[in-house]
Amino acid sequence: MPPFLYIKIEYFMRTIILLIFSNLFMTTAWYGHLKYKSTALWLVILTSWLIALPEYALQVPANRFGHGQFTAPQLKIIQEVISITIFLGFCLLYLREPFKWNYVLSLICIIMAVVFAFWNLF
Secondary structure, three states, X not given: OOHHHHHHHXXXXXXXXXXXXXXXXXXXXXXXXXXXXXXOHHHHHHHHHHHHHHHHHHHHHHHHHHEOOEOHHHHHHHHHHHHHHHHHHHHHXXXXXXXXXXXXXXXXXXXXXXXXXXXXXX
């Protein structure tokens, strides 16, 4: 593998891995409390903030490492695909909500946004 390609893959993977873990924390912070609706709102907000702190600690370096390899809009589009994918898994596995066909179509549209955002790379 040519050295320049290795560097691009390394930064790409580092960015993607950080974004995945960041979104796991974000989804948990934003939606994890939905199973505990009887919990006091102030406690839910405090807990969500504590869970969101690692999300920021991962998101910022992901964008720092990824910028230059990707444009800012490309980074955001990658993040949205990861976010939606994790969110759908969270809904199925944690919240036990049904998966509908229109969610699949919506995800396909978002994936197409990635294709269009990276069109000049293909």
